[in-house]
């Protein structure tokens with residue numbers, strides 16, 4: 001029986017692995033953490049229908065529990081091609097051989113500390129979108145570091161994306177709609193709280209995204225201000241004072257919020273970049289993996305027997321990652337046959 005190794009146990013890796021098992025392949029899924037689920041397990045609810053992420057993950061895991069050999073706490077550090085087979089070696093010394101390898105190594109969130117002027121890691125009440133999801137999951141209410149319910153919350157779009165200074169010119173695709181979803185969730189918990197979203201352009205490309213954005217304005221009175229945050233500082237009450245250029249009204253704006261949420265974008269994971277260099281795969285200008293053909297062969301790496309699944313080849317939402325994962329399984333099947 002042909003053996004496929006899937007590197008990465010996020011939703012894309014799990015989906016590709018479970019389909020390959022159903023096709024009759026022997027599949028080993030290697031995950032560096034002690035549990036599967038990747039970023040989705042850290043998310044409280046998914047856009048645009050605010051469906052619990054745990055529910056989606058449970059459905060994917062239920063399928064994947066059947067027949068996949070799971071190898072946790074194992075980080076693959078080297079993949080070498082040896083006469084039609086691949087030898088994979090992990091940092092803990094674990095080794096395996098495969099007839100085909102699927103890279104489902106995902107993404108990392110942009111490190112918001114690199115945008116020093118926004119104050120993440122410096123001021124008490126500057127958090128990221130992922131920190132806000134942690135707060136939703138903890139279920140103790142939205143609060144400042146001083147344990148107060150915020151009266152004003154700001155969301156800053158495009159943190160580490162579409163940003164020449166950060167070196168990332170691409171759009172991360174999911175953070176506009178995530179900001180809208182999170183703003184609504186905050187408003188549902190704290191109806192009296194004023195919420196501001198600071199954006200450059202709003203990219204509501206997906207099905208029902210536009211409707212959610214409209215609902216955010218009309219039902220929840222969330223204010224969308226077109227303008228880029230130039231600087232954040234902290235006052236004596238630990239509020240975050242923002243300097244923003246309102247690019248629609250063409251005037252500078254100064255506003256204090258009790259909590260500032262930075263919408264960190266997606267960046268290529270270090271593991272993805274290391275494999276790309278080791279296997280000699282083509283580098284895209286944004287550091288994600290570049291397929292042979294982005295339209296016709298989006299899962300083919302250009303290296304025989306190595307395939308992409310999910311966000312290792314660029315930003316995607318959960319639904320698109322799963323669709324890509326299924327297409328990766330078909331590409332592997334075609335290759336092995």
Ligand code: SF4
Nearest residue numbers: 158161171172175176
């Ligand atoms: S999805 Fe929105 S917030 Fe995210 S990078 Fe694109 S424009 Fe910016």
